[in-house]
Amino acid sequence: MSLLVANGVTKQFDGLHALAGVDFTVGSEEVVGLVGPNGAGKTTLFNVLTRFLEHDGGTISFDGKETSKMRPEQLVGRGIARTFQHIRIFHNLTVAENVIVGTSFAGRRRADVVDEAISLVEFVGLGHMANALGERLSYGQQKLVSIARALATRPRLLMLDEPLSGLSHAVVAEMMDMIRKIRQQKKAVLIIDHNMEAITALADRVVVMGAGKVVFDGTPAAMLQSELVISAYMGRPIEKDEN
Amino acid sequence: MQLSANGLLRGAFYVLLAVSFGLIFSSTRTFHFAHGATFSLAGYLFYTLHQTLGWPIGVALAIVCGVGALYGIALEMLLYRPLRLGRAPAFVIMIASLSAFFITEVFLAAVYGDGLLRVSHSFSTNFVGTGEFRFPLLRLVIAGTSLAALVLLFLWLTSTRAGVKVRALASDPELADALGMVSQTTRYWVFAVGSVMVSVAGAFYATDLGLVPHMGIVALLYGSVAAMLGGIGSIAGGVAGAMILGVSMDVGMYFISGQWQDALAFGILILVMLFRPSGLFARRTEAMEV
Amino acid sequence: MSPYVLQVLSLFNVLAIAALGLNVVVGYSGILSVTQGALVGVGAYVGALVLLAGGGWLMASALAIAVTAALGCVVQLLSNRALGDYYIVISLGIQTVLFAVMLNWQDVTRGSMGLSGIPGIPAFAGGRIEFWVVSFAVLILAFLLVRAFSRSFHGTVLRAIRSDEIATLSLGKPVRLYKVGAFVFGAALSGVAGLLYATLHRYIDPYSFQVNLSILLLSAVIVGGLGNVYGSLVGVGLIVALPEALRFVPMPSGLAAHINEIVYYSLLILFVLFRRQGIVPEFGWGSSALNVLGRPGAKVAP
Numbered sequence: 001m002s003l004l005v006a007n008g009v010t011k012q013f014d015g016l017h018a019l020a021g022v023d024f025t026v027g028s029e030e031v032v033g034l035v036g037p038n039g040a041g042k043t044t045l046f047n048v049l050t051r052f053l054e055h056d057g058g059t060i061s062f063d064g065k066e067t068s069k070m071r072p073e074q075l076v077g078r079g080i081a082r083t084f085q086h087i088r089i090f091h092n093l094t095v096a097e098n099v100i101v102g103t104s105f106a107g108r109r110r111a112d113v114v115d116e117a118i119s120l121v122e123f124v125g126l127g128h129m130a131n132a133l134g135e136r137l138s139y140g141q142q143k144l145v146s147i148a149r150a151l152a153t154r155p156r157l158l159m160l161d162e163p164l165s166g167l168s169h170a171v172v173a174e175m176m177d178m179i180r181k182i183r184q185q186k187k188a189v190l191i192i193d194h195n196m197e198a199i200t201a202l203a204d205r206v207v208v209m210g211a212g213k214v215v216f217d218g219t220p221a222a223m224l225q226s227e228l229v230i231s232a233y234m235g236r237p238i239e240k241d242e243n
Numbered sequence: 244m245q246l247s248a249n250g251l252l253r254g255a256f257y258v259l260l261a262v263s264f265g266l267i268f269s270s271t272r273t274f275h276f277a278h279g280a281t282f283s284l285a286g287y288l289f290y291t292l293h294q295t296l297g298w299p300i301g302v303a304l305a306i307v308c309g310v311g312a313l314y315g316i317a318l319e320m321l322l323y324r325p326l327r328l329g330r331a332p333a334f335v336i337m338i339a340s341l342s343a344f345f346i347t348e349v350f351l352a353a354v355y356g357d358g359l360l361r362v363s364h365s366f367s368t369n370f371v372g373t374g375e376f377r378f379p380l381l382r383l384v385i386a387g388t389s390l391a392a393l394v395l396l397f398l399w400l401t402s403t404r405a406g407v408k409v410r411a412l413a414s415d416p417e418l419a420d421a422l423g424m425v426s427q428t429t430r431y432w433v434f435a436v437g438s439v440m441v442s443v444a445g446a447f448y449a450t451d452l453g454l455v456p457h458m459g460i461v462a463l464l465y466g467s468v469a470a471m472l473g474g475i476g477s478i479a480g481g482v483a484g485a486m487i488l489g490v491s492m493d494v495g496m497y498f499i500s501g502q503w504q505d506a507l508a509f510g511i512l513i514l515v516m517l518f519r520p521s522g523l524f525a526r527r528t529e530a531m532e533v
Numbered sequence: 534m535s536p537y538v539l540q541v542l543s544l545f546n547v548l549a550i551a552a553l554g555l556n557v558v559v560g561y562s563g564i565l566s567v568t569q570g571a572l573v574g575v576g577a578y579v580g581a582l583v584l585l586a587g588g589g590w591l592m593a594s595a596l597a598i599a600v601t602a603a604l605g606c607v608v609q610l611l612s613n614r615a616l617g618d619y620y621i622v623i624s625l626g627i628q629t630v631l632f633a634v635m636l637n638w639q640d641v642t643r644g645s646m647g648l649s650g651i652p653g654i655p656a657f658a659g660g661r662i663e664f665w666v667v668s669f670a671v672l673i674l675a676f677l678l679v680r681a682f683s684r685s686f687h688g689t690v691l692r693a694i695r696s697d698e699i700a701t702l703s704l705g706k707p708v709r710l711y712k713v714g715a716f717v718f719g720a721a722l723s724g725v726a727g728l729l730y731a732t733l734h735r736y737i738d739p740y741s742f743q744v745n746l747s748i749l750l751l752s753a754v755i756v757g758g759l760g761n762v763y764g765s766l767v768g769v770g771l772i773v774a775l776p777e778a779l780r781f782v783p784m785p786s787g788l789a790a791h792i793n794e795i796v797y798y799s800l801l802i803l804f805v806l807f808r809r810q811g812i813v814p815e816f817g818w819g820s821s822a823l824n825v826l827g828r829p830g831a832k833v834a835p
Contacts, residue, residue, distance in 0.1 A: 050703070052699070052702075052703075071702075072702045072703060073702045073703075073704075073705050073706060073707050073708070076702075076703065076704060076705030077705050081703070081704070081705075082703055084700070084703070088697045088699065088700035088703075089697075089700070090692070090693045090696040090697060090700065090701075091696055092692055092695070092696050092760075092815070093689065093692060093693060093696065097689050097692075097693075098693075100686060100689055101689060101690055101693045101701065101704050101706065102704040102705070104705070105686045110686075113686065133816070134696075149704060150703075150704070152704070153704055153705050274621070322802070322806075325806060326805070326806065329806075329809075331805070331809065334563075334565045334621070335805050335809060337565065337621055338565075338751065338755065338801065338805055339801075339802055339805045339806070341567075341748060342748075342752075342798040342799070342801045342802045342805070343798075343802065345745075345748065345794065345798045346794075346795055346798045346799060346802075349791050349794045349795050349798070350791075350795065352791060353788050353791040353792075353795075460629075460744075463625075464625070464626075464629065467622050468622070468626070471619055471622060500637075502633065502636065502637045503633055503637060505629050505630075505633060506629060506630040506633035506634070508626075509623075509626030509627070509629055509630050510630065512622070512623070512626055513611055513612075513623060513626060513627075516611075516612075516614055516619075516623060517611065517614060520614045520619075
């Protein structure tokens with residue numbers, strides 16, 4: 001069942017076609033990897049899908065409903081949460097507070113909200129640092145916090161923008177485990193990343209973008225053998241059916 | 244007709260304020276509140292040199308511009324730069340600038356007192372033209388000076404090394420810094436040129452409307468409003484904004500009494516901001532940066 | 534206790550209430566507002582007009598709060614569109630417009646002549662001690678309110694907004710609503726302060742509510758410590774005490790007021806340059822950061 005459906009989405013910046021007709025879906029319990037060379041339009045697509053950017057043409061719907069009139073915070077209420085490439089955690093808040101901002105605390109007992117936040121903090125492995133201020137955290141820890149607080153919004157679809165970049169091998173492995181656990185919680189996960197090894201190991205499906213379009217959409221195994229994908233990365237114009 | 248012509252002349256005055264303010268803001272990203280203090284300082288100093296001491300206009304003006312430039316440079320050197328290096332958030336810099344503004348204003352009030360001081364000159368009492376189209380000579384002089392200033396500014400920005408660097412800084416500060424093209428000297432140039440422009444405006448104001456202790460707010464208000472109306476970041480926008488403000492003000496004043504002047508200016512700004520937050524002629528509307 | 538000292542202490546109470554309100558706006562939410570002075574003025578005029586017209590204290594307070602809150606709502610909605618740095622110009626503009634209204638709407642406000650003969654606190658013959666007691670009680674109330682708010686989850690969201698609005702949006706929180714709410718809260722407190730100000734001095738004119746007052750309050754909040762309720766109290770204490778301290782410094786009499794102002798602004802610059810967190814930093818004494826100690830599994834952070 002498709003959770004997120006994008007049809008023919010276009011976006012221009014001053015004449016640059018960042019998105020030139022993107023067709024794209026995410027199912028309700030799959031892990032989808034979104035890859036492609038720099039400038040292919042991945043982050044632009046992310047921003048358009050989460051309503052931080054207005055798209056020029058095409059339609060986007062989540063859970064059957066059109067999203068083009070929604071504000072970003074409304075979309076979160078419907079079940080999409082995201083992280084940012086440049087990690088935007090709240091430096092003046094503690095780890096627990098960061099997560100609490102993601103929860104819907106209205107009308108709930110204070111203790112319940114705090115418990116929920118703590119369990120999320122522990123889920124990402126930072127239980128011992130719940131009171132640490134955001135600005136004291138290392139890069140990897142900040143990434144974990146941003147995931148924890150995104151999870152606090154109880155999303156059906158979690159969108160991660162480069163969750164693995166800049167991390168050591170050990171931490172990458174931990175991250176990957178966590179993403180698997182998230183998937184086990186019956187959530188869909190969409191990941192942008194450049195770490196092909198990790199993506200092919202994690203993803204059920206991979207979508208490759210090149211120059212504002214979807215160039216390939218299939219299993220990781222098929223992707224590794226696709227000529228289209230190779231041309232996208234090499235920058236050659238895409239020729240159909242080179243087999 | 245007379246009304247709109249008057250409006251244009253008023254706009255010409257605002258041009259000096261708006262363009263100088265906009266120049267500083269777009270190239271250094273500093274909200275230079277103390278720009279208003281440069282204005283006051285220049286006005287009062289001009290009064291002292293020309294009116295009280297009787298020095299010739301040219302000399303007085305030159306000295307006033309020099310002092311203005313030094314003041315602007317001093318603020319950048321002693322206040323803005325240390326704050327920037329200490330990675331102070333923008334609002335902290337604004338507060339520092341506001342404080343500097345007030346300190347200067349209060350100092351001037353202490354020295355010169357609360358009353359209205361005016362530089363008298365034949366310019367200010369003569370009119371040009373006849374019948375339907377009479378314009379105060381002074382206003383025409385101001386308009387002419389503004390035009391000359393704009394031309395000079397344009398030449399400076401396009402032909403001189405320093406000017407070109409300033410444009411680079413204005414279009415992409417991070418890139419310019421990263422490429423090492425632009426040094427602190429360029430920033431000083433920006434403050435110097437901007438301060439000179441507003442100092443000239445201050446001297447004019449002293450002759451035209453007269454000096455009062457809180458006149459700095461005028462420069463600040465109308466300068467920033469006009470700059471924002473037009474869209475900060477483009478010189479042409481600043482000019483257009485100033486003109487539009489000038490004409491709107493004159494038209495508005497026709498219907499509303501004089502005391503509401505400042506309120507009117509802001510009212511116009513707020514109206515525009517509601518529909519075009521980046522200004523009327525902004526190059527690009529700034530989208531959310533994610 | 535001499536009446537003069539009581540006057541000073543009472544002024545402290547009044548300004549502190551306004552400063553607490555401003556702290557919510559600037560300190561917690563990061564909205565750089567210079568409109569507070571005018572808002573205090575609006576509260577003062579509304580309250581004074583009601584009292585002079587014979588309406589009781591209840592009505593004066595209710596209207597002062599309602600009008601300033603509504604005004605605050607309008608102001609923030611209008612200025613929300615202003616991008617980042619430009620906000621302060623709009624804020625300055627609104628301060629100027631409100632001042633112009635106070636000065637020029639002669640029919641209602643009597644312009645520069647001001648309103649005089651405003652009744653003092655009733656019930657105890659309107660004495661100074663009574664005023665101090667009442668204003669102190671209001672201050673305590675305001676303090677508890679702001680402190681409770683800052684420790685609530687809503688306060689946490691505001692602090693998040695100050696740090697990063699876009700990230701807060703990405704977590705589903707209605708940022709615009711929160712900012713308006715914070716501003717209204719601050720405006721309402723300013724309204725209360727205004728009403729008390731009017732009854733303290735028994736006379737008001739527009740000139741007390743210019744941008745100088747806004748900057749004064751701002752400097753109290755900043756120097757005292759942004760984002761910390763105790764800091765605001767310290768900041769106002771400094772502002773009220775400074776002119777008194779300067780009395781002992783010999784200077785030409787006409788310049789006293791000017792020197793005062795210069796000292797204030799210089800202090801502000803010095804703090805901004807060298808101690809940006811203010812006297813009582815945000816995470817210092819009485820911090821509003823949630824401490825989740827004691828919950829199962831959460832231990833003290835290193």
